[in-house]
Amino acid sequence: MGKHRTWIQIAILLVLVIVGAFAVGGSFASRSPLPVVGDKAPDFTLTDLDGQTHQLSEYRGKPVVINFWGTFCPPCRDEMPAIQAQYDKWRQQGFTVLAVNLGENKVTVDSFVKQLKLTFPVLLDPDMDLSRKYGVKLYPTTYFVDKSGKIEAKQEGQMEQDFIERNIMKLLE
Amino acid sequence: MIHNTKCECGHQNHVGTVLCESCGKPLTDEAGNEPLEMRYDGVARRSQRAKRTPLDRVWNFFSSVKIAVYLIIFTLLASAIGTIFPQEDTFINLDPATFYKDTYGWSGELYYLLGLSHTFDSWWFRMLLFMIGTSLVICSLDRVLPLYRALSKQQLRKHPSFILRQKVAFEGDLPQSGVNESTKDWDDRFADALRKKHYRVYREDGALLAEKNRFSRWGPYINHIGLIIFLLAALSRGIPGWHMNQYMEFLEGSPKAISGTNYYLLNNQFTVDFYNPDEMSEGFRQRDVAVPKVYKTDAILYECTADCRVADKQPVLRELTHQQIEVNKPLKYKDLQVFQFDYSETPELLAIKPMLTDHSTGQSYGPIDLQMDNPLPSYQAGPFTLTLKSFFPEFGLDDKGLPMTKSNKPLAPAFVFSLTGPGLPAAGSPYMYFPRQIDKVNFRQDDINGALGSRFDLSVGSMDDVKIAQYTSYLNIRVEKAMPYIWFGAAVSMIGLIMGFYWQHRRIWLRIDGARLMLGAHTNKNWFGIRKEVADALGKTGIDVDPKSLEKGRNRE
Incomplete structure (x- = not known):
């Protein structure tokens, strides 16, 4: 009888501990859903202009720059040649750029990309789900993701060549 | 703590028992005269044990009502503090690190740094709620099981000191009204009088127990079950998709x-x-x-x-x-x-369906369906193919004079086609189209298109071919998703409260030793009611008493 009761007691406490772990643990999970510097970059899968799918986690082991941009945003347009130049310079070292467009039509994006002769993958995010997930507020916003998939730096606003290069070199170290 | 828990009636009680589980004799305070403490019918709570393991210590902590009250006070205080400034999640796109300082000054910054700006999501607030939940479960189990046991096997014949030390008690001789009236007859009449008041009467030789509305004792526990369901439902909002x-x-x-x-x-x-x-x-x-x-x-x-x-x-x-x-x-x-x-x-x-007119033949082809949110790579109008080279939802020129879109909204849409077909070069001729008349004029569509513009024309016949969002x-x-469960929990909790509020568990014990009558009565509230019921039943059987005189403490008034 006594042993039996102890087991019931242990079972009740165990259930309570599990519920409690869920309750208290949930508070850590729900905190700060937007990624910040030092966090792991949230994974995503998007298609580029050629219909190829790109998944961020496939680039694990390589440094990646994620650039959120739109053809309607002049600073985004202006920094594109700088990004292209850096892409050309470092791509042999495994570095890549994923330029995530802010919900525009494929035709609109495509004509701009052809006009500027951009060669890095330009990804379409039709409902802007990804930019919402990353909490992009200002355009352009750029994330520098290191080889382990961690966000090393975040830049809001237009970037210059040497700024991009400095950050890429940090990623390649 | 070591204490002989065996009662003189021979019953072996659990450690911590106040009133013998069998005959009701007070075990700890035998000589007193004060009304007995009837809480949980004097049975030992689950947590009262002679030997304590670490498990028992945890159990004891949560089984304490005092701890529960402190937990509730802390939770109330935290909830109150959490409402001083708006919580972070009431804002869209907010940088809390600067917002609280800029808006509320140093107190806002302190509020943020202490983590109070997300009180209701914090681990410690959830911990408090969880501990209240645990306390509810353990407090209830600790009391309800022994109480159930005590109430489901009550001994009818109680110890005289148990009966007479009830708050409502009476001691006297059986009335000698009729010559041929035996004690059993009085007993019967008294039982009938109580049954009329909806008591359930249990009898044994020379002893009687009348009881009603025992279910109201379960009210608090049903209320607790409702609260636990409520808390679990509130917690379930954390499940993804709920x-x-x-x-x-x-x-x-x-x-x-x-x-x-x-x-x-x-x-x-x-x-x-x-x-x-x-x-x-x-x-x-x-x-x-x-x-x-x-x-x-x-x-x-x-x-x-x-x-x-x-x-x-x-x-x-x-x-x-x-x-x-x-x-x-x-x-x-x-x-x-x-x-x-x-x-x-x-x-x-939103969309426009223009016809392509070739002025060199006078023939019209189409219409083509141009949707602003989904422009297609190419359109076919009769023998002509319109390949979409570029699309600008809000056409404009950048500082270098290059065409660009000013936004992603079709406020001034412009289409750049490459036209191929009869009488046109195979590589295609560029043709620009502004659906809105005002843009067509402002950006001088006809000048841009030149000779091609005088041969071809894209235009709509009527407003039926134009779809505009106002x-x-x-x-x-x-x-x-948790809402039905929240309501269910709240309803169960309310049922529990009503059970405890509007009904009272009333019990009357009677013991007849020869011609001597002893009566004790207990209820959790509405002592006036039970006094009246006891006095009425006694009155109907020939013992006239003033209801007020039955209650201890009132006698001394």
Whole structure:
């Protein structure tokens, strides 16, 4: 009888501990859903202009720059040649750029990309789900993701060549 | 702590028992005269044990009502503090690190640094709630099981000191009214009198127990079960997909994906009705503003079955429901609720169906269906192919004089086609098209197109071929899967409260030793009622007593 009761007691406490772990643990999970510097970059899968799918986690082991941009945003347009130049310079070292467009039509994006002769993958995010997930507020916003998939730096606003290069070199170290 | 728990009636009681579980004799305070403490019928709580293991210590901690009261006080204080400044989650796009300092000064910064700006999501607040829940479970189990045991096997013949030390007690001789009346007859009449008052009467030779409304004793525990269900339901909002609360804008006429779900919602038509000036009060009329009387969204909810959220592909949608959304009258579909929140007037072009006219032959081809949110790579108009080279939703020129779009909204759309067909070079001739007349003039479409512009013309015959969105409706999208459980928990808790509030567990013990009568009565509240019932029953059987004189303490008044 006594042993039996102890087991019931242990079972009740165990259930309570599990519920409690869920309750208290949930508070850590729900905190700060937007990624910040030092966090792991949230994974995503998007298609580029050629219909190829790109998944961020496939680039694990390589440094990646994620650039959120739109053809309607002049600073985004202006920094594109700088990004292209850096892409050309470092791509042999495994570095890549994923330029995530802010919900525009494929035709609109495509004509701009052809006009500027951009060669890095330009990804379409039709409902802007990804930019919402990353909490992009200002355009352009750029994330520098290191080889382990961690966000090393975040830049809001237009970037210059040497700024991009400095950050890429940090990623390649 | 070592204490002989065996009662003189021979019953072996648990450690911590106050009144013998069998005969009711007081075990700890045998000589006293004060009314007995009847809480839990004097049985030992589950947690009162002779030997204590670490498990018992945890159990004891949570079984303490004192601890529960402290937990509730701490939770109340934390909840109150959490409302001093708005919580972080009440803002969209907010940087809390600077917001609290800038808005509320040093106290705001302190509030943020202490983590109070997200009190209700914090681990310690949830910990408090969890501990209250644990305390509810353990407190209840600790008391309800021994109490159930005690109440389900009550001994009828109680110890004289148990009976006479009840708060309502009577001791006297049996009435000698009739010559041929035996004690058993008095007993019967007394039992009948109590039965008329809806008592359940149990009898044994020379002893009687009358009891009613025992179920009200379970009221607090049913209330606790309700509260536990409530807490678990509140907790279940953390399960992914169980809780959602977001605001989205829906332009008339174009279905939009509801993020985080597989649903699409179409604002089919938005209507707004304003008050006439003569319907308004004087104060409003003077302000000279348009006051909406009613605004509603004619909404269709879809489910995406294929090609969902894929760039460059239109999703395959299946209609689920078609409802009118008005303020406080949401669209409802399963767990999804969509509330009208706001609107704004945002005229923009959605689609246009122009005809291609070749002036060299005088023939018209088409129409071609140009959709602003989904321009296709090419269109066919009779023998002519229009390949879309570029599309600018809001056409403009950048500082270098190059064409660009100023936004992603079709406010001044421009299409750049490459035209191929009879009489045109195989490589294609560029042809630019501005659907809006004003843009066509301002950006001088005819000059850009040159000779090609004088041969071809893209234009619509009537307004039927133009689809314009007048309004954007702002909707609040909510999912609250836990709601039925919250209501259920609240209802159970209310039932428990009502059981305890409106009924009282009343018991009357009677013991006859020869011609000597001893009576004790107990209730948890409404002593007036039980006094009256006892005095009435005694009165009907020939013993006249003043109800007030039955109650201890009142005698001394």
